[in-house]
Amino acid sequence: xxxxxxxxxxxxxxxxxxxxxxxxxxxxxxxxxxxxxxxxxxxxxxxxxxxxxxxxxxxxxxxxxxxxxxxxxxxxxxxxxxxxxxxxxxxxxxxxxxxxxxxxxxxxxxxxxxxxxxxxxxxxxxxxxxxxxxxxxxxxxxxxxxxxxxxxxxxxxxxxxxxxxxxxxxxxxxxxxxxxxxxxxxxxxxxxxxxxxxxxxxxxxx
Numbered sequence: 001x002x003x004x005x006x007x008x009x010x011x012x013x014x015x016x017x018x019x020x021x022x023x024x025x026x027x028x029x030x031x032x033x034x035x036x037x038x039x040x041x042x043x044x045x046x047x048x049x050x051x052x053x054x055x056x057x058x059x060x061x062x063x064x065x066x067x068x069x070x071x072x073x074x075x076x077x078x079x080x081x082x083x084x085x086x087x088x089x090x091x092x093x094x095x096x097x098x099x100x101x102x103x104x105x106x107x108x109x110x111x112x113x114x115x116x117x118x119x120x121x122x123x124x125x126x127x128x129x130x131x132x133x134x135x136x137x138x139x140x141x142x143x144x145x146x147x148x149x150x151x152x153x154x155x156x157x158x159x160x161x162x163x164x165x166x167x168x169x170x171x172x173x174x175x176x177x178x179x180x181x182x183x184x185x186x187x188x189x190x191x192x193x194x195x196x197x198x199x200x201x202x203x204x205x206x
Contacts, residue, residue, distance in 0.1 A: 003108040003140060004062075006030050006097040010049040011155035011162050012112040015147040017057050025108065025140065029053060032064040032096040034071040035089050036167035042066075048161045056158065064100045067092070071168075080170055086120050089168070090127040098135040110140040117145050118166065 003020060005027040007013045017027050031049065036042040046063070053059045071092060078085035094111060101109045109132050113124050125141050132139035155162055165175035 001025050001108060002106055003027050003110060004030050004097060004101040004104065004106040006032065006094060006109070006111040006113070007049060007061075008033060008112050008116075008167070009045045009163060010052045010160050011151055012115040013049060013052070013057070014154050015115060015151045016110065016112050016142070016144055017059055019142065019144065019147065020110065020140070027059055027110075028104075028106070029059055029061045030064050030097045030100050031061055032066055032093050032100075033167060034066040034068045034092065035075065037169050037172070041163070041167075044161055045163060052158065052160060062100060062104070064096050067096075075168070076170075080174070082170075082174070083120065083123065085168075085170060087123045087127060090120075090124050091131070094124075094128050094131050098131045098137055101137055102135050107138055108140050109137045110142070112144075114142060115144040115148055115151060116166075117148055121145070 001024055003025040005013070005016060005020065007029045013029060017029075020027050029049070031046060033042065033045070036045060050061055053061045071089070074092060075085055075088045078088055090113065094109075097111070098109055109128070111124070111128060113119050114121065121143070128139045128141060152162075165172040
């Protein structure tokens with residue numbers, strides 16, 4: 001059964017393509033991600049996806065519209081309100097995917113956004129269901145998140161480029177803050193462990 005699979009990147013496509021094929025679907029990937037900034041990052045992710053799709057997965061990739069002006073008008077004003085921003089971003093990308101699916105004669109549509117534990121799973125599901133119904137399509141929604149560790153291992157073994165933020169400039173800033181916080185927490189934990197060891201040693205000497 002032909003299925004149009006919106007893909008956010010190469011690494012997140014590995015498990016969905018494999019698992020959907022096991023169910024009897026034959027995915028065609030749809031690339032539409034105007035959220036990814038800067039453009040050099042957008043190109044690097046697309047290049048990674050296309051190389052894997054061509055050389056490993058043998059799956060077709062359709063490069064659909066990437067309306068960056070629409071993203072700036074409809075998504076960017078949400079800024080760091082992550083729930084509102086991501087929902088609007090999902091809607092923009094999945095609406096374009098549904099448009100392509102309808103135009104190309106697909107009946108089924110899905111997305112690799114259901115892989116990452118960092119995405120807003122329920123919000124994305126809701127958006128895809130509503131858009132697919134509005135376009136006369138059937139949403140194939142699966143919780144691929146349990147397969148995220150496997151996708152991570154496989155993509156590293158394949159030498160695929162792996163990004164460290166979702167795509168937009170707001171997510172890049174949020175990810176940087178989270179990494180700094182995690183680093184500070186690790187430093188604090190190591191300092192506390194050293195202090196505890198020093199106290200224990202002092203107690204032993206006494």
